Amino acid sequence: MNDPDDQRNKPADIFKVVVIYALFAATWILLSDWIVERFFHGHDTHAVMQSIKGLLFVSATSILLYYLLKRLHAGAFEQHDTARGGLFDWLHWQRYLFAFVITIVTLLIRQDIAVSFDEHPLLLLFMFPIALSAVFVGFGPGLLATALCVAGLSYFAIPPLGSLAIKESHNLIQMGFLAAGGLLVSYLSMMLHDARHRSDSERRKAEAHLTDKLRAMSLLDSIAEGSSDAIFAKDTEGRYMLCNTATARFAGKSVIEVLGNDDTVLFPPEQAAHIQLSDRQVMQDDRVITIQETLDTRDGSRSFTATKGPLHDQTGKVIGLFGISHDITALKMTEHALRHERDTTQRYLDTVQNIMLALDSEGRVSMLNRYGCELLGYRETDLLGYNWFQTCLPQPEGMQAVYPVYLQLMSGKVEAAERFENEVLCRDGSRRTISWHNGYLRNDAGNIVGTLSSGEDVTARKQAEDQLRKLSMAVEQSPESIVITNLDAEIEYVNEAFVRNTGYRREEVIGKNPRVLQSGKTTKTTYEAMWKNLTAGDTWEGELYNKRKDGSDYVEHVSISPIRESDGRITHYVAVKEDITQKQKVEAELNRLAFYDTLTGLPNRALLLERMAQMIALTRRSQHCSALISFNIDNFKTINDAGGQALGDALLQAVGQRLDAIMREGDVVARVAGDEFGILLTDLSASREEASHFTQHIAEKIHASLQLAFKVGQEPVSITACLGIALFPxxxxxxxxxxxxxxxxxxxxxxxxxxxxxxxxxxxLDEAAHYRFEIERDLRHALDTGELRAFLQLQVDAKGKTVGAEALIRWQHPQRGLIAPSAFIPIAEESNLIIDIGNWMLNQVCAMLARADMIGCSGRIAVNISPRHFRQSDFVDQIKQVLTSSGADPTHLTLEVTEGMLIDNLQDVVAKMVELSALGIHFSMDDFGTGYSSLSYLKQLPIHELKIDKTFVQDMTTDPNDAALVDIILSVAKHLHLKVVAEGVEAQEQADFLNQRGKVIHQGYLYSRPEPAENVLPSMWRKR
Structure with missing residues (x-):
């Protein structure tokens, strides 16, 4: 809408323009015509001056109109808000009508008053309708007024009248100036109005944008002040540039007190430092962050979720930051309360010895307590979100039988499933029977959104009930099942006893083969004997281990006889079967009571004597030995008196279990009497010495097992025991x-x-066994106390130059003195002690190889490796670990192995030797020719040298057989490109014998005796 004041001012403004133009035009006409008439004479001169006067008039009036219209636009039209305003709001035809009317009126007035000067019409007076039309209604109407004025004046005012022709040149010139002036005024008016329109449009846009901004800022200010959140802005120094009332309220200050200060004024130092750290992070990283802060406010400690982001200037430079902090104290308190309530509920659910199960409206698991998870074998996270009926119930029962009941429960029919039993499927495939008590889960509106169920595992009760029912049937009745089959072994008849005993209905077995009862436990020979008798037409009697329909096994005493026709033809078979399952159980129980100790469940003295009698007879036939160990707990009476009989009984049970656990299958652990146990070791070696050695190992194993305290009663109980051993027969x-x-x-x-x-x-024999026992015991102690010693025996070539050495072990016994390896290595070979000794020796040798005086030497040190040690699955890793930890060069190490090692798992032996050879380690075949020699093995193995056993070397100069064997070994080595080391070279003629036959390395007393390694190493390579 237009401003009313603006509308009232428009007529006055127009009148002013018209008056000014009229006065100027009148003054110009009168004054200019007077000047022309006064000072210029002559027809031609007068015509020229009239033209010049017209041109000056057009110029002056154009300048005047431009100035007036500009002032009019800047003043009277300044507050105009429409697109054009004033007369320009007229319709198109109205504009042209205005120009037409005002021009015709001017022509009529001119005709009435006949204004002229010196008999020349005042044509320039007609600029008035042209200017009005151009200024107020536009360019087109201005042109129309110009055309009408030119045409009208040509016809009515310029001679010859009544004709459009113009004969006098000065009139023609004035008419041209009039037309040009009209065109110029119209064009200038159009340009002015277009400029005003553009200026108005831009001004309105700017005003609208400013208005929107002011409105938005007002809204933002209202929002900020009305918000309960702290809203603020800071400069790069952390000083507050802007904050709302909530910010000041939290700080316990006024807005004025907050502005210009930083957080050190508002909060404790530690909290202020934390805030400033996050502020710097925002401005340095130039990104928005959301953090949680706990601040001390005037209302106490409160928690906030703060969102902070950088502020930028027009160039993108960070000039500060903004922040919005939302008070989440109440939310935190609610979360804490909910968490406490949840934890309390969870602790209750975890202690309940029932399944607690929550399902949502789709049957998906939303909660399962610990007991339920343990029973099913799942973690709760494994089941959350999964359909209970598809995942944890056997199919198809789960979806077909149980799920419909759940749907009834969800529909509000709790009576349909308030109490319900079904099987669940555990993760391991087993099934458990659960008795459920079901209820609802409702939302705030009271709608059912799920179920909450408490389930009791009644599997054991069900199984107990089932077992009790079977036992009752077996004990209270003694039926005999009768089955009749045809010659094709198809059942044609069963009696009621069969139905009761097997669980099959008649229709389920009629026409079937009796093998439906087979359990797979009856031996094949039993069936073969049965069919042999039956096909011969004889009766068969025996026992069968069968299976009922429910899967339970039972034993039958069966008598099967052929049914013959009068002509003797066999047409059917009849089986009379007695279930002797219970009878056998009773016999087994009687046997247990007669031959087993009721406290420990172990065989008693009677069964031990019976088994001993059986073993005496067996060992006499097999020529093998057996052994009996008597075991007695030290100070058992003191333990029993101090802790009471219950503690003593518990200890005896624990001892019996531990003894039984460490024995071999076939051995017998028995409780003879009180705290005395008997251990029967069966089927030992034919050698009494070896049997003694094995028995003493078992004794040591028993002593070792007692070192771990027994957890009985309130306190652990530690015991020792004495053992007596006797071999028999x-x-x-x-x-x-x-x-x-x-x-x-x-x-x-x-x-x-x-x-x-x-x-x-x-x-x-007792003394010998005792000696071996003591050696093994002391050897274990020697490994721990460092009693073992490393010796070296040099190896030389034919010229007597040292090329290597063999590492040998000695034992410096504190009482027995220096013990040779032959006295203890065979004992260690029969236990894992040889592995510990081997590792000790490897560490010693590698430490020697890593010595500074060994670096750069080409010789090798050989170490004996026992087969038991080599068979260890991590043997290669052990060698690598020793080399790495010592820093020894593997190319100086030789491992001596025996032929006996090759008998077991050749593929594994080859793989280990190849892997170690790749490191540069050499292998030597020790005692070659004394064991299981095979040239095919030598081709497969990465062997580098052969060692001739000293038994061949000692007699090779006198015994042709030994000489021939040495020649063969040397020949084999030559063709396989292997080095040869001869052990036991003690005489010069032995050395000469070897040197005559090839390139042989010598080792023996002729050159050096074994000496402590620390004595040999310093001068070892100087002998080269």
């Missing part, structure tokens, strides 16, 4: 009681030595 008349007497004698002898002792039955 000892003579043709040896009896179980004789063996028991001997072992008791040995036990008393052990007790006489003190606690934790072992004794063999008296005799020379």
């Amino acid at each position: 000892d003579g043709e008349q040896d009896a179980p009681l004789d063996v028991l007497r001997r072992v008791n004698t040995a036990l008393h002898h052990a007790k006489s030595r003190g606690k934790d002792q072992t004794a063999f039955y008296e005799g020379a």
Whole structure:
């Protein structure tokens, strides 16, 4: 809409323009015509001056109109808000009508008053309608007014009248000036109006944009002041440039007090430093962050979620930051309360010994307590979100039988499933029967959104009930099943006893083969014997292990007879079957009571004597030995008196279990009486010495097992025991009681030595076994206390130059003195001690090779490796670890192996040797020719040298057989390009014999005896 004041001012403005133009035009006409008439004479001169006067008039009036219209635009039209305003809001035809009317009126007025000067019409007076038309209604109407004025004046005012022709030149010139002036005024008016329109449009846009900005800023200010969140802006120094009332309220200050200050004024130093650190991070990283802060406000400690971001100037430079902090204290308190409530509920659910299960409206698991997870074998996260009926129930029962009940429950029919039983499927494939008590989960609106169920595992009860039912049927009734089959073994009849006993209905077995009852436990020979009798037409009687329909096994005493026709033809078979399952169970229980200890469940003295009698008979036939160990707990009476009988009984049970766990299958652990146990070791070696050695290993194993305290009663109980050992049979008349007497004698002898002792039955063998026992025990101690020593024996070539050495072991026993390896290595070979000794020796040799005086030498040091050590799965890793830790050069190390190692798992042996050879380690075949020699093995193995055993070397100069064997070994080595080392070279003629036959390395007393390594190493390579 147009401003009313503006509308009122328009007529006055137009009138001013018209008056000014009229006065100027009148003054110009009168004054200019007077000047022309006064000073210029002559027709031609007068015509020229009239033209000049017209040109000056057009110029002057144009300048005047431009000035007036510009002032009019800047003043009267300044507040105009429409596109054109004033007369320019007229319709198109109205504009042209205005120009036409005002021009015709001017022509009529001119005709009435006949204004002229010196008989010349005042043509320039007609610039008035042209200017009005151009200024107020536009360029087109101005042109129309110009055309009408030119045409009208030509016809009515310029002679000859009544004709458009113009004969006088000065009139023609004035008419041209009039037309040009009209065109110029019209064009200038159009340009002015277009400029005003553009200026108005841009001004309105700027005003609208400014208005929107002011409105937005007002809204933002209202929002900021009305917000409960702290809203603020800071400069790069952390000083507040802007903040709302909430910011000041949290700080306990006024807005004026906050502005211009930083956080050190508002908050404690530690909190202010934390805020400033995050502020710097925002401005340095030039990114928006959201963090949580805990600040001390006037209302106490409160938590905030703060969103901070950088502020930029027009160039993009960071000039500060903005922030919005939302108070989440109440939310935190609510979360804490909910978490506490959830934890309390979870602890309750985890202690409940029932399944607690929550399902959503789709049957998906939303909660399962710990007991349920343990029972099913899942973690809760494994099931959350999964359909319970598809995942944890056996199919198709889960979806077909149980899921519909759940749907009824979700529909509000709780009576349909408030109590319900079904099977669940555990992760391991087993099934458990669960009795459920079901309820609803509702939302705030009271709608059912899921179920909450408590489930009790009744599997054991169900199984117990099932077992009780079967046992009751077996005990209370003694039925005999009768089955009749045709010659094709198809069942044609079964009686009710069969139905009750097998669980099959008649229709389920009629026409079937009796093999439907087979459990797979009856031996093949039993069936073969049965069919052999039946096909011969005889009766068969025996026992069958069958399976009922429910999968349970049972034993039947079966008698099968052929049914014959009168002519003797067999047409059917009838089986009379008695279920003897329970009978066998009763017999087994009686046997247990008669031959087993009721406290420990171990065989008792009677069963031990029976097994000993069986073993005596067996060992006499097989010529093998057996052994009996009597085991007695030291100070058991003291333990029993102090802790009571319950503790003593628990200890005896624990000891029996531990002993039984460490024995071999076939050995017998028995409780003889009180705290005495008997251990029967069966089927030992035919050599009494080897049997003794094995028995002492078992004794040591028993002592070692007792070192771990027994967890019985309130406190752990540590015990020791004495052992007596006796081998049997000892003579043709040896009896179980004789063996028991001997072992008791040995036990008393052990007790006489003190606690934790072992004794063999008296005799020379007892002394030998005791010696081996002590050697092995002391050898373990020697490894721990550093009693072993490394010796070296040099290896030389034919010229006597040292080319290597063999590492040998000695034992510096504190009582027995220096012990040769032959006295203890065979004992260590029979246990894992040889592995520990081998690793010790490898560490010693590698340490020698890493010495500074060994660097750069080409010789090697050889180490013996036992087969037991080599067979270790990590043997290669052990070697690599020793080399790495010592820094030894593997190209100076030789491993000596024996032929016996090749018998077991050749593929594994080859793989290990190849891997070690790749490191530069050499392999030597020790004692070649004394064991399982095979040239095919030599081709497959990365062997570098052969060692001739000293038994061949000692007699090769006198015994043709040994000489021939040495020649063969040398020939083999030559063709396979292997080095040869001869052991035991003690005489010069032996050395000459070898040197005559090839290039042989010598090792023996002729050149050097084994000496301590620390004595040999300094001068070892100087002998070269």
